[in-house]
Amino acid sequence: MKGKKEEIVSIRPLDETDLEVVWHLRFKAPDQAYRKWNAPYFIEHDISLAAFKKRYLQDESVLPKLFGIDVGGELKGTVSYYWENERTRWLECGILIYDSRFWNGGVGTKALRLWIDELFSHIDIPRIGLTTWSGNERMMRCAEKCGFILEGRLRKVRYYQGEYYDSMRYGMLREEWQSLPNHSFE
Template identity: 85%
Template sequence: MKREKEELVNIRPLTETDLEAVWHLKFKAPDQSYRKWNAPYFYEHEIPLSAFKKRYLQDESILQKLYGIEIDGDIKGTVSYYWENERTRWLECGIVIYDSRFWSGGIGTKALNLWIDVLFTHIDIPRIGLTTWSGNERMMRCAEKCGFVLEGRLRKVRYYQGEYYDSMRYGMLREEWRCLPRNIL
């Protein structure tokens, strides 16, 4: 989709009000297209707003692990991270833009680059991982444009709508991040 203007993209920690906006985007917005691409082989059932907010507000560290993607001042998605194994310092990150009007225009790449900078700046880790599935070609391109390297392909481990897909494991080392041109932000 060709947009008339370039949007201002930012990421920031979520407020309680932002959590309501994310919940609405995730469960109630008319555009639920993201569900076809964000690990659709896992069923995610709707939870009440109060439970959604409680999950994030009770564990203060979760809010730090989940930032909002702000496009022209409105939350339209999230970036996140989780520990695959905190003891061994294995961190994975992810991104979801819920509003499909903002897909395929470089916004995800901008947001993910900002998130990588936050993670490497504030967490002492040698590597960031990102895992997607072979059915999500936009996410694979986004990862590669951000400087992630395909490290592994687990063949036919994601079953969706009668077809098997591969799990795609990407990684970026701190020294690779340091060498990236900063003009991609």
């Protein structure tokens, strides 16, 4: 949001009412530009609100893995994590801002920094991963601004609109995060 006053960005756990907002942003809001950047090579089918809520409320362990991104008092996106392999403590995180008016203004970077801090504060892990694709240059810049290191590039494994893209694998170690001036967890 260049040229506008700086927005207050926070992250918070979602409740059932928030899930309705996220469902609307994800499937019904007029602004669906996020679909071009959030793994567009996967087909995402619209689902009913009831099915969406059931997916998240049925397994109570899911909601702590999904937080809302609050911008100026309104829910604008989500941050999440999942276990690539819980037994080996391999955790991956992600971020999604649905409202394109909040792209390119630092909201994603602020939210991702808060999420990294939250994860390292509450989960005993040595590393956080983040995976995107080479077509999403904003996400790659955001990851790098937050201190993630490009650890791997899987070449030509994402096919979208007649073109091949690379899968970009980023990672950050706990000690790397602790050495940055913007972290807050102890």
